[in-house]
Amino acid sequence: MTSLLGRAEDASVQEGFLCPVCLQNCDSILQLQWHVESTHNTGILKSHVKDFFGKAKRFIRSGVDTDRLDGSLSHSQEHLDRGISDDGDSYIGSDPFQWENDLGHERSHWEYFLTRRSQTIDKVVVESNKLLLRLDKLVKQGPPWSDQNKRKAFEKKIVPWVEDSSSKFCRFCQEKFTLTNRKHHCRLCGKLLCNKCSFYMTYSYCECVLNPTPSNIEASKKEPTDEEIAHALRVCKDCYDLMENHKSRVQEETSKPMVVQLYEKISEVMEMVQKIIPDYNDVVECLQNAGENYTLEDANTRRSKILKMFDMIDSLSKKILTLQPKDKATNSATTVALYRRIRANVVRFLQETSLELKPLPSEEDLKRWKDERRTRRLEEERKARAQEESKQKPKSSPVRTLTQEALKMVPKTHGDEKVGKGWTPSSIDQASVAAMTDDPLLQQMNIISGYLNQALQDGKWDEANVLEENLKLLQREYREQEKRKNAAVAGFYE
């Protein structure tokens, strides 16, 4: 044991899989094991190995001072002892792969990794930026080149070409350049390569690399024409890869996958549907209450709009289902599940919203609702009139002709406030009057003349007076309006 220590100290430079007995260097742990088993399978070995492990034990005890490891340490010691003493002929216990490994010293390589990584990235980024700048200059001049020599001179000016004599071999295929295997220059890095190892970048491809707008991407996807191929830039594999990487990265950043585009469209239409449905329902409700604000036409246009949107959502989601996952190997199952889920969601949305949608009323419905409402109103009015009349009978004084309600409403503390019995022309059917014309002024004139007749019939002279004046005012306004219209038309023709 001492000899081992001493030697190790003497030759501290030696390292590797050294045999503990003869210090022969073995290449691997298996070889070492084999070596020890075959050459030193004697009694001496046991003591040597024991010494070795004892030393190791002591070392571990002094080096590892945490209690945490004690349990496992004693366990492994036991294991080792058993392996050596009880089962002397086999070396199970000494096989490092069968030990329950204790936590040794560890070191984080994170920092190192980061610096190396940033170095690599810097290298790639700087290189590709340099190439991009060159490419930009090369492309700006652009095709067509009538004179190949001029083109060559231009390209040489932007990218310094290496001397033809600098290399005798293509650096990609290692073929020797000969009379037939000509030397060529990469137009981006200027290094030599052979024809076989050349890649070509068409101008549309370059545009796409430099400026990946959707239109450029589309253009680059087209089959290049012969002319384009003739004017394409010769580049080496390294430069091509760099450019391709850059292009795909930028494209990934800027363009959305098809699913996302389709899904965004679907959500947009869904939102629109959700906005328009309450509107449609309001219209239908208004029609049900025989309101005048909307016509059946309004409801119909809104409904057809909604149905069109439903169709759109449906077809878009079906389109998503037909999409093929780009990357078949990775995550295709989850992608397909995602597509399915989108479709299911859409179907649920369509079902729910179509439930929300009120049925479109027919013309008959409309007529029926209108009639119902009219009869209801007439009934109400008749009832109210009957009530009033029954209340009026016992009271004879004109000041006292108050409805029960009016009396209730007048605060009793102000004894002198009384609300009389009002008048309003009741039998005028505004809707039928309004139906005769579209002009609000004419409508109003019709209404007022109806009122006027009624007032005269009822002997309401004051009211008739007021209405007559209003009618005159309306007529005057109408004449003015006509005059203005005529003037405008005349002005238009002049």
Next chain:
Amino acid sequence: MANRGSHKPNGSSPMCQFKLVLLGESAVGKSSLVLRFVKGQFHEFQESTIGAAFLTQTVVLDDTTLKFEIWDTAGQERYHSLAPMYYRGSQAAVVVYDITNQDTFARAKTWVRELEKQGSPNIVIALAGNKADMANKRMVEYEDAQAYAEEKSLLFMETSAKTAMNVNDIFLAIAKRLPRNDDSGNRQRTQGQHLEDKDRREVKEGGCCSK
């Protein structure tokens, strides 16, 4: 057409007539409010007004009989061109909004502004927050409306045509604010005179004579 501070020829008490106009967004309950005041009725499904409806109602206040000529204008946009003809020369206006709809309150504010600019100079404006029976769906706070009314010195009440709450009260409050024959004959005459002037001016503007 405007102010008729006239005595009823055969009545025992003095009688003055006032023109009152109702303004506000459509479906806030102008017609319902006025129908409740004039006829004491309420229709759940009141049809929307076309053009402007005309109603009259008399109110007895301290032995004076006031007669309201009420013009109930249509709230729908297409009839807005008619509104100026009715609020011009009105001594009183009721601007109605729906307490369950904030937009109608905003529209009421624009009506008040329009009245201040275009209406008669001494017009009495009342702000009515209708549908007070639907306070559980309230969107316009009472305090907000009251603060606005105070700032513009308008009469303000929350009303309900359905339950008749504050309906007569708001019209009576207007009646009290209106200048009357008996409380100052002088003032009444000047106001009448003033409005007559306005009438004539309108005629001139129209380029046509009607009286």
